[in-house]
Amino acid sequence: MKYFVAAPLLLAAVSSQAADLRVEFVVPAMKVAEYHRPYVAVWIENDQRQAVNTLAVWHEQGKKDKWLKDLSQWWRRVGRDLDGPIDGVSGATRLPGTYQLQWQGIDQQGQALPAGQYTLSVEVVREVGDRELQRVSFDWPPAEAHTEQLQGKTELGQVTLQLTP
Amino acid sequence: MKKTFLVSTLALTMGLVTMQAQAHSRWILPLQPIVSGHESEWVSFDVSASNTLFQADKPARLDGMVAVMPDGSQGVAVEGYTDKRRSVFSYELTQPGTYKFEQTNEGYMVMRERPQGAEQPKAEGGKPQGEGKPGMGPQGPGRGMRADTLEALLAQLPDDGKAKHIVHSLSRVETFVTRGKPTDAALKPTNKGIEMVPLTHPADLFTGEPATFQFLLNGKPAADLAVELTPGGTAYRNERLTQSLKTDGEGKIKVEWPMAGPYLVEVEDEVKLSEGKVNSERYGYFATLVVQPQ
Numbered sequence: 001m002k003y004f005v006a007a008p009l010l011l012a013a014v015s016s017q018a019a020d021l022r023v024e025f026v027v028p029a030m031k032v033a034e035y036h037r038p039y040v041a042v043w044i045e046n047d048q049r050q051a052v053n054t055l056a057v058w059h060e061q062g063k064k065d066k067w068l069k070d071l072s073q074w075w076r077r078v079g080r081d082l083d084g085p086i087d088g089v090s091g092a093t094r095l096p097g098t099y100q101l102q103w104q105g106i107d108q109q110g111q112a113l114p115a116g117q118y119t120l121s122v123e124v125v126r127e128v129g130d131r132e133l134q135r136v137s138f139d140w141p142p143a144e145a146h147t148e149q150l151q152g153k154t155e156l157g158q159v160t161l162q163l164t165p
Numbered sequence: 166m167k168k169t170f171l172v173s174t175l176a177l178t179m180g181l182v183t184m185q186a187q188a189h190s191r192w193i194l195p196l197q198p199i200v201s202g203h204e205s206e207w208v209s210f211d212v213s214a215s216n217t218l219f220q221a222d223k224p225a226r227l228d229g230m231v232a233v234m235p236d237g238s239q240g241v242a243v244e245g246y247t248d249k250r251r252s253v254f255s256y257e258l259t260q261p262g263t264y265k266f267e268q269t270n271e272g273y274m275v276m277r278e279r280p281q282g283a284e285q286p287k288a289e290g291g292k293p294q295g296e297g298k299p300g301m302g303p304q305g306p307g308r309g310m311r312a313d314t315l316e317a318l319l320a321q322l323p324d325d326g327k328a329k330h331i332v333h334s335l336s337r338v339e340t341f342v343t344r345g346k347p348t349d350a351a352l353k354p355t356n357k358g359i360e361m362v363p364l365t366h367p368a369d370l371f372t373g374e375p376a377t378f379q380f381l382l383n384g385k386p387a388a389d390l391a392v393e394l395t396p397g398g399t400a401y402r403n404e405r406l407t408q409s410l411k412t413d414g415e416g417k418i419k420v421e422w423p424m425a426g427p428y429l430v431e432v433e434d435e436v437k438l439s440e441g442k443v444n445s446e447r448y449g450y451f452a453t454l455v456v457q458p459q
Contacts, residue, residue, distance in 0.1 A: 065201050065202045065203060066201060066202045066206070067201070068201040068202070069199045069200065069201035072199070072457050072458070073459070075199070075201060076368070076369065076371075076457075079201065080201070080343075080345050080346045080347070080368075081346050083203075084203070131458075133459065
């Protein structure tokens with residue numbers, strides 16, 4: 001299996017915090033006549049459903065962000081409040097494959113977040129295809145090592161959340 | 166009452182619909198209710214009156230259609246095209262934020278209150294008396310006359326010593342479009358007629374999340390007001406799925422969305438007046454809201 005490691009993983013690697021969340025998700029290959037690479041957003045919300053950190057936004061570049069609204073939950077929670085792309089987070093759409101992202105309890109500005117319940121969201125929308133949102137809640141910081149798996153339905157394959165204290 | 170009001174309002178304000186028409190819901194359907202992107206963007210609208218939501222039926226004129234801009238100022242006149250069964254227009258969202266597109270219609274007309282259950286008097290041949298003659302509605306002299314202002318109406322009325330039932334009608338049809346971050350300035354009420362204060366922002370309507378709206382009548386919370394909400398697509402299902410709600414003491418309703426898509430909000434109200442030349446005030450409010458899936 002081939003891994004594509006997104007930029008946040010590299011950034012997160014320099015963080016001094018030990019606890020760590022890894023999310024691995026599969027963007028499945030589609031047997032369709034007209035395939036467009038999906039838009040993908042991965043972000044963390046606090047227990048008030050406020051987004052505290054976007055780990056990835058993959059979208060077609062150079063198109064005035066015109067279709068970002070189709071990531072409707074991410075758009076509503078994060079995108080519409082932004083003045084531009086998020087450095088190291090916004091990127092081009094990707095091919096089907098398995099992707100991994102990492103988070104270490106920080107907000108978008110790199111500040112540590114308080115302990116509490118958080119939710120990871122993975123939203124995928126494909127032109128001429130479906131839209132899918134998977135959400136999984138977890139306690140941060142993790143008290144013990146914990147792995148959770150979700151099975152996506154259409155635009156997502158398996159989503160694995162791995163928490164390490 | 167409902168039927169009478171709707172027919173009158175339509176006839177008064179649209180001109181294209183005859184008195185014989187049945188009640189129709191009026192609407193402005195935004196084809197791009199949520200817009201992303203940091204540059205100005207065009208959005209398009211269908212405008213019609215129909216009972217099958219949101220399939221265009223009766224063409225609604227674009228006269229008086231305005232855009233209230235995110236900064237609260239009124240946008241340039243909205244121009245479009247009136248087709249056989251709908252009007253269409255497009256508008257460029259030059260500012261980021263929330264826009265309101267609205268059409269208000271106001272007028273005065275003479276109607277006679279008909280006792281409940283009474284039939285219209287028929288002339289020979291079964292045709293209502295006086296039909297088709299200006300100022301001679303089926304109920305006698307003056308019936309059917311209308312004007313934009315009370316003064317203009319009074320000036321037209323025949324001085325026959327008979328009491329006239331004068332109705333002041335004020336209706337509003339509106340919808341909302343947001344580019345980028347939602348804003349509130351365009352949602353500010355004008356305190357005229359029935360208005361909806363979207364306590365849940367129109368860009369924040371999602372299935373599974375109840376929304377709250379407050380209704381005002383001439384700027385004051387309208388308690389015990391009947392509000393109907395119907396999701397679009399009525400042609401493709403057997404149940405109309407209209408929710409009939411009543412506002413609480415603060416004029417508020419809480420709405421659950423059974424499905425995503427555009428909804429029509431409809432409110433009608435009549436206030437009878439005991440003093441002055443106007444005998445009753447009739448109000449209408451129609452708004453298209455678009456609900457997104459989770």
